[in-house]
Amino acid sequence: MKIAIFPGSFDPITRGHENIALKAAAMFDTLYVAIGENSEKKSMFSSNQRLTWLQKTFANYPNIQCIAYTGLTIDFCKKNNINFIIRGLRTTNDFENELAIAHTNKQLYPTIETVFLICDIPYLHISSSIVREIIKNKGNVRNFIPERIEI
Ligand code: ADP
Numbered sequence: 001m002k003i004a005i006f007p008g009s010f011d012p013i014t015r016g017h018e019n020i021a022l023k024a025a026a027m028f029d030t031l032y033v034a035i036g037e038n039s040e041k042k043s044m045f046s047s048n049q050r051l052t053w054l055q056k057t058f059a060n061y062p063n064i065q066c067i068a069y070t071g072l073t074i075d076f077c078k079k080n081n082i083n084f085i086i087r088g089l090r091t092t093n094d095f096e097n098e099l100a101i102a103h104t105n106k107q108l109y110p111t112i113e114t115v116f117l118i119c120d121i122p123y124l125h126i127s128s129s130i131v132r133e134i135i136k137n138k139g140n141v142r143n144f145i146p147e148r149i150e151i
Contacts, residue, residue, distance in 0.1 A: 004028040004084035004115070007036045007073045009128065010050050011043045016126040018057055018146045019119040020088040025064050027115075028084065033058060034076070035068040044132050057146040074109040085114045090124055 006021050010033075017033075025031045033054050037047055045053075047068050054066035069076045073085060085105060087098050095116075102114035118124075131144050135151060145151060 001030065001081075002028045002084065003030045003032075003080070003082045004086050005032040005034050005073065005077060005080075005082045006086040007034045009038070009041060009043060010035055010054060011128050012045055012050060012131060012151060013053050013057055013146060013149070014123075014126045014128055014131055014144055015146060016088065016090075016119050016123040017128075019123045020086065020117050021058065021064065022061070023117050023119075024086045024115070025058075025061055029063060031064050031086070032080070032082065033064055033066050034073075036073060037068055037070045044135070053146075053149045053151075056148050059148070072108070074105050074112060077112055078109060083111055083113060085112060087114060087116055089116050089118050090127070 004024055006024055008017065010017060021031065021033050035047055035050050035054070051066060051068050058064040058066060077085070089095055089098065098116065105112050105114060126144050131141050134141050134144070141151060
């Protein structure tokens with residue numbers, strides 16, 4: 001069984017996240033789309049709200065499980081027999097940050113592999129921070145968030 005986790009803040013989930021998760025779900029037997037609860041990071045939406053949106057987005061995909069976890073991602077991986085971490089790449093900036101995280105995770109848990117995926121071009125510019133900015137300013141985020149959810 002190939003089990004992967006796609007961890008993130010998903011504050012809120014975007015079409016970019018959805019695109020990456022669906023690609024990963026086609027590659028692995030089980031995919032956890034997982035909200036990493038980070039005490040340092042102040043989120044706009046509650047963990048419950050973010051989880052509800054994940055569940056609605058992936059309701060039709062039986063091999064996707066949406067969950068929230070606390071603590072280190074690798075500790076969640078150890079407990080749940082997960083050997084692959086999925087992360088999305090948009091820019092070289094993402095790459096620099098992600099490379100350090102991937103090597104750190106590998107050092108802490110040598111059997112873990114990080115798999116980087118790129119999203120399709122229409123979603124390349126989408127980020128949760130831009131979506132939050134639009135929401136704060138009462139703009140229309142319809143085309144930035146998954147079809148199955150409303151914000
Ligand atoms: P984090 O706070 O852990 O970075 P995010 O929710 O912002 O969590 O992002 C989770 C993952 O999704 C990250 O790997 C990020 O690079 C990726 N991601 C987000 N938006 C996109 C996008 N439009 N294209 C590709 N990857 C994306």
